[in-house]
């Protein structure tokens with residue numbers, strides 16, 4: 001039995017990674033310094049792409065049962081609706097945003113992990129570590145203060161924004177803390193002007209007020225309240241202050257009650273340059289943090305984990321060479337992190353714009369732009385993370401495209417009635433091609449990496465080779481077996 005991979009941090013990202021690696025039969029040890037899971041609602045949304053990826057472990061149904069579906073977001077200013085972005089995107093089994101508090105997401109992931117026989121080692125803190133050529137020596141401290149030294153072949157820092165793993169690697173968390181202070185309230189709310197299951201953003205002269213449904217009658221309110229004169233953090237808001245913000249920036253008749261969580265926060269926009277160093281990886285908030293605008297933080301982190309798990313599993317189990325698989329993790333996910341940071345930053349800047357002339361122009365532009373269906377569609381698809389793609393990856397054969405299906409690097413949309421690509425107890429690529437003796441022979445030869453039979457082609461005249469996380473590795477003309485063969489050969493070639 002190989003030594004377990006060490007996962008530091010059992011937030012949504014560490015738990016997702018542990019579930020995925022365990023599913024593939026890779027031994028893991030997951031530790032968290034906290035005594036209990038968070039009870040805070042924090043990240044509220046699971047987007048379509050995350051739900052698709054969770055489908056491969058059969059988890060999605062439990063999340064759907066525990067969450068609430070939201071169909072869109074409304075932008076309002078001066079008592080009128082400037083526009084609405086729909087989350088009912090096409091081409092996915094999950095055409096909605098699933099509203100679910102992070103505390104519930106973590107509970108379901110932890111239960112799912114426990115059902116696979118792995119429990120989180122709580123009140124165990126990573127103190128320091130020494131990276132080596134073949135693994136990592138990590139020192140963990142238990143609740144009684146005792147220290148334990150463990151050897152792990154790989155270590156993944158899923159330990160959040162103040163990551164001890166990132167610090168230990170000496171990696172800079174480059175970026176800024178924005179000067180503006182924010183108020184957060186998790187409250188019960190009555191009298192909303194929009195559909196109760198939709199998001200509402202009020203663009204007001206004083207700043208933005210955003211409302212996110214959590215469960216029937218329960219909402220998250222956030223609002224920017226400007227800078228404090230001395231830059232110090234202001235105390236947590238009271239319910240009266242929350243009501244005052246609703247009265248001034250929202251629409252008449254909204255009443256908040258029964259607060260569950262009232263807090264102040266500031267926005268950091270930071271990211272590491274590289275998500276890996278030798279046998280140590282970073283994922284989630286340890287690698288990237290940004291504005292909550294767009295609700296992408298946790299989803300992006302969970303998708304870091306989905307991206308890394310199948311690659312590590314293939315390497316650990318000796319089914320594929322370490323490179324280019326493992327180097328592709330940082331290249332792919334860092335590029336996604338850059339896009340997410342930039343989009344969230346832009347959304348925040350637009351929503352918090354100051355100055356009456358600029359705000360008038362913004363509102364006018366927004367109402368024009370949001371009336372163009374194609375633009376609304378792009379916005380909805382971007383939020384749902386269905387547009388994430390890896391065109392520049394070393395795992396993508398450039399230039400591959402066919403008018404009948406996705407290009408190399410793009411997501412392969414799930415087809416109704418077919419099992420999700422990458423489901424099962426080992427990571428497997430899928431080949432979309434006509435059945436033929438050549439296909440049978442190739443799939444048998446690369447049986448450790450490939451699904452046993454081809455899936456029906458997407459369009460005549462072409463073949464699609466799709467990675468276990470559902471992204472297209474290459475598109476080839478039908479019959480060009482050498483392309484597929486060459487790709488798989490490079491994956492397994494050692495040294």
Ligand SMILES: Cc1cc2nc3c(=O)[nH]c(=O)nc-3n(C[C@H](O)[C@H](O)[C@H](O)COP(=O)(O)OP(=O)(O)OC[C@H]3O[C@@H](n4cnc5c(N)ncnc54)[C@H](O)[C@@H]3O)c2cc1C
Pocket residue numbers: 008009010011012013014031032033034042043044045102124125126127158159160161162163164184265283284285286292294295296297298299300301
């Ligand atoms: C107010 C708020 C609102 C948010 N809203 C959204 C949203 O709407 N949508 C969205 O996608 N994201 C949102 N986020 C961001 C989201 O909460 C984070 O992106 C998410 O929690 C990141 O998950 P993670 O697993 O990377 O890190 P974390 O959730 O921070 O988990 C890290 C874990 O590591 C543990 N740990 C830390 N150091 C050590 C150590 N040395 N040893 C052992 N364990 C350690 C911690 O105890 C913790 O459990 C929000 C965040 C906040 C604070």
